[in-house]
Amino acid sequence: MTPLHLCLLISAGLFSIGLAGALARSNTILVLLGIELMLNAANLNFIAFWRFGPSPAPANGMMFVLFSIAVAAAEAAIGLALIIAVYRHQKNIRLQDADTLKG
Amino acid sequence: MTIALLLIAGLMLGSATAAMAGRNLIHSALLLIASWAGVAAIYLWAGAEFVAFAQVLVYVGAISMVVLFAVLLTRQNQIADQLIAPPTRLRAAAAVTTGSCVAAVLAAAICSSSFAPGAAEPPSTTVRQIGLELMRQDGAALLIVGIILTVALLGATILAATDPKVGPGSSRAGEDVP
Numbered sequence: 001m002t003p004l005h006l007c008l009l010i011s012a013g014l015f016s017i018g019l020a021g022a023l024a025r026s027n028t029i030l031v032l033l034g035i036e037l038m039l040n041a042a043n044l045n046f047i048a049f050w051r052f053g054p055s056p057a058p059a060n061g062m063m064f065v066l067f068s069i070a071v072a073a074a075e076a077a078i079g080l081a082l083i084i085a086v087y088r089h090q091k092n093i094r095l096q097d098a099d100t101l102k103g
Numbered sequence: 104m105t106i107a108l109l110l111i112a113g114l115m116l117g118s119a120t121a122a123m124a125g126r127n128l129i130h131s132a133l134l135l136i137a138s139w140a141g142v143a144a145i146y147l148w149a150g151a152e153f154v155a156f157a158q159v160l161v162y163v164g165a166i167s168m169v170v171l172f173a174v175l176l177t178r179q180n181q182i183a184d185q186l187i188a189p190p191t192r193l194r195a196a197a198a199v200t201t202g203s204c205v206a207a208v209l210a211a212a213i214c215s216s217s218f219a220p221g222a223a224e225p226p227s228t229t230v231r232q233i234g235l236e237l238m239r240q241d242g243a244a245l246l247i248v249g250i251i252l253t254v255a256l257l258g259a260t261i262l263a264a265t266d267p268k269v270g271p272g273s274s275r276a277g278e279d280v281p
Contacts (some may be wrong), residue, residue: 002218003104003105003108004221005106005213005214005217005218006108006109006177007108007123007124007145007149009173009210009213009214010108010112010116010145010214012116012206012209012210012213013116013206014115014116014119014142015200015201015205015206015209016205016206016209016249017116017120017123017202018104018119018120018123019198019201019202019205020199020201020202020203021122021123021124021172021198022121022196022198023197023198023201023202024194024198024199025123026191026194027128028121028268029128029132029170029174029177030128030131031122033122033131033132033170034133035121035137036135036162037123037135037178038117038209040107040138040139040162041140042144043142043154043158044145046144047145047154047162047194048149050149050151050226051149051150051151051221051222051225052218052221052222053218053219054219054221054222057236058226058227058232058266059226059228059233061151062151062153062228062233063152063229063233063237063241063244065137065146065151065157066153066154066233066239067244067258068158068236069154069157069158069161069162069247070161070248070251071248071251071254072161072166073161073165074251074252074255074256076169076170077169077255077256077259078255078258078259078262080169080172080173080259080260081260081262081263082175082261082262083173084173084177084262084263085262085263087177087194088218089195091107091174093177099243101183
């Protein structure tokens, strides 16, 4: 088993943990954190292919990960602001209760 | 070399699992910080120092603080997540099954594919090289990411700052009272 296989297996494990957490939990913050874990798993794949794959440019994978981290930061900020807005509306952040669009 | 990777990965996956399975939100947030630090350690192990520091700054430093603030601001509902109703348990079982199935499919796909052997040494990338590439080839992408971040943070501020009880119409009247 090459290091590339190992890195990809680790990131597949991280992705699955994030997926199971995002599906299982009813707390909105934990669902968002599960999605963040899945994004991190994708970033791990970028770095693994940059390091162990035949890479044409020396900084290619790093650029992908830097931009991905920036977009993930924006996503986390928006998500947590939405959670606070939902909490203001219904004093609760359970996903099952947030099923109305109006009011 | 591989043992270090396995050690870091074990810590990272363990803390991620504990965070997703735990009841206490604060503990989950703190365990996820450990997990993100583990991801940064894997970046360091792979030789991507700049990305590792970016990960530490953005995830371990910034996003963790935002998450902790959100947890503290929405603290009232802690009891709601602690009560495990039967539908919740059923959904948790279904989610764990889905996650394991996805993990099994991914692992089978990874193990059955063969990759061309890569370089033995990590590609030598200096910060100067990264900066030049960001400014030359990826200049447009850098600008777009800057715009996305600005718009997203402005939107987040507006979303979190608006009080639904004091709407745009009634805010003027509310201010006039004192």
